[in-house]
Amino acid sequence: MAFALGLDAGVDFWKTPCYSKSMETTRKYEFKPIEELVFTDDFMFGAVMREPDICKGILERLLQIEIDRIEYPELQKPMSPFYSRKGVRLDVYVTGSGRVFDVECQTYSVEDIGKRMRYYQSMLDADSLLKGAAYSELRESYIIFICLDDPFGEGLPVYTFERKCRESSGVDLGDRSHHVVFNASAYKEEKDPEIKDFLSFVKNARAESEFTRGIAEMVQAKKFEQTFINEYLAWNLHDQDVERRGKKEGREEGLKDGRKEGQNVILKLSQRLITTGRSDDLVRASSDEAYLQQLLADEGLLS
Numbered sequence: 001m002a003f004a005l006g007l008d009a010g011v012d013f014w015k016t017p018c019y020s021k022s023m024e025t026t027r028k029y030e031f032k033p034i035e036e037l038v039f040t041d042d043f044m045f046g047a048v049m050r051e052p053d054i055c056k057g058i059l060e061r062l063l064q065i066e067i068d069r070i071e072y073p074e075l076q077k078p079m080s081p082f083y084s085r086k087g088v089r090l091d092v093y094v095t096g097s098g099r100v101f102d103v104e105c106q107t108y109s110v111e112d113i114g115k116r117m118r119y120y121q122s123m124l125d126a127d128s129l130l131k132g133a134a135y136s137e138l139r140e141s142y143i144i145f146i147c148l149d150d151p152f153g154e155g156l157p158v159y160t161f162e163r164k165c166r167e168s169s170g171v172d173l174g175d176r177s178h179h180v181v182f183n184a185s186a187y188k189e190e191k192d193p194e195i196k197d198f199l200s201f202v203k204n205a206r207a208e209s210e211f212t213r214g215i216a217e218m219v220q221a222k223k224f225e226q227t228f229i230n231e232y233l234a235w236n237l238h239d240q241d242v243e244r245r246g247k248k249e250g251r252e253e254g255l256k257d258g259r260k261e262g263q264n265v266i267l268k269l270s271q272r273l274i275t276t277g278r279s280d281d282l283v284r285a286s287s288d289e290a291y292l293q294q295l296l297a298d299e300g301l302l303s
Contacts, residue, residue, distance in 0.1 A: 031236045031286060031287065033287075034223050034229060034232060034233075035223060037219070037222075037223065037232075038205050038219065039201070039202070039205070039215055039216070039219050040105050040107050040146075040148065040202055040205075041107070042091070042105070042107075043231075043232050043235060044219060044222060045091065045092070045105045046091055046092060047222050047228055048215060048218050048219060048222065049091075049092040049094075049103060050072065050092075051218060052069070052070040054214065054215055054218060055070050055092065055094060055103075056069070056070045056096065057211060057214075058103075058198065059094075059096070059101060059103070059142075059144075061194040061195060061198055061211070062144065062180070062182060062195060062198065063142065063144075063180070064192070065097075066097070067096040067097045067099075068096060068097050069096055069097075070094050070095075070096045071094065071095045071096065072093070072094055072095075073093065073094075073095055073127075091103060091104045091105060092104075093124075095139075098139055098140065099139055099140045099141065099142065100124050100128070100139050100140070100141045100142070101141070101142045101144065102120050102123070102124060102141075102142070102143050102144065103144045103146065104120070104143075104144065104145050104146065105146045105202075106145055106146065106147045106148065106151075107148050109149065109151070110147075110151065113145065113151045113181070117143045117145065117161075117179045120143050121141065121143055121177060121179070124141050124143075125138055125141070138176070139176075140176040140177075140178075141176065141177045141178065142177075142178045142179075142180065143177075143178070143179045143180070144180050144181075144182070145180070145181045145182065146182045146184065146202060147181060147182065147183055147184060147185075148184050148185065148202065148203060149183070149184075149185050150183045150185050150186060151181060151183070152181070152183075155186055155189065156183060156186060156189070157182065157183050157184075157186040157187060157189050157190035157195070157196075157199060158180065158181070158182055158183070158190065158195070159180070159181040159183070160178065160179075160180050160181075161178075161179040161180070161181075162177075162178055162179075163175055163177070182195075182199060182202075183199075184199040184200075184202040184203035185203060186199075187199035187200040187202075187203055188200075194211075197209045197211070197212060198211075198212060201215065201216075226279070229279070229283075230270070230274050230279060230282065233270070233279075233282045233283060233285075233286045234266065234270035234274075234282065236286045237266045237269070237270060237282070237285060237286055237292065265296065265301050268299075268301060269285075269295060269296060269299055269301055270282065272299060273285075273295075281295060
């Protein structure tokens with residue numbers, strides 16, 4: 001996702017919901033209280049990775065490269081609506097040292113992970129081309145998946161994929177694209193101490209080094225930031241309303257319409273509550289369906 005920290009109208013800050021392993025089949029949305037969020041939860045992951053020092057430290061450790069500084073570009077507007085409609089957005093999209101990175105954290109099993117990585121690669125390349133780059137100027141790119149479980153079942157802590165010639169392994173295609181999957185469940189098998197430390201933190205949520213303790217402290221700090229709280233609650237209200245409208249229609253077309261209409265309605269409600277200092281109402285509405293409907297009716301937003 002090309003996420004932005006803010007509630008300005010027209011800014012895409014909604015993210016794909018967090019799912020538990022019990023939801024792999026139904027993919028039903030489930031709200032998680034702020035105090036229970038951990039680093040690997042979708043919204044928290046995006047927020048913490050928005051901290052340049054932490055993001056830079058993670059990328060340098062996982063890829064064993066040096067990055068001078070981190071920047072957070074926005075996806076070009078002609079492309080954003082298309083990918084939003086497809087229901088897939090980049091979790092963390094950053095650039096640094098002439099490279100571009102997409103970092104995804106997967107807490108649930110993902111089918112066709114290879115095709116998913118191919119899709120994300122197309123997003124990075126299309127964004128560069130829309131910004132005026134010639135294909136020969138496409139930057140070196142990394143698609144990184146951090147998974148709690150092993151998506152390939154081979155027991156490796158790291159899976160690195162690059163395009164090479166099948167007939168002659170010494171011939172490299174030279175497209176400078178790298179797809180890397182980290183399997184946190186196999187952290188004990190990793191030889192590099194920094195990668196092992198990070199994967200252990202991801203899997204067990206226990207910080208055992210100065211670096212991971214810094215991440216853990218940032219996670220706790222986010223839980224008390226009012227901006228983070230407001231955005232998380234508003235994001236939750238959006239997905240809760242999508243589910244409600246989808247059930248009401250009882251068909252896929254209704255769910256599609258509900259997503260578009262629900263996003264606008266909940267965005268308006270969230271903005272009104274936040275700008276008028278009614279964060280307590282936002283908190284209550286996030287877990288109380290009846291109260292949410294009451295607020296929507298009071299504000300004249302209920303269709």
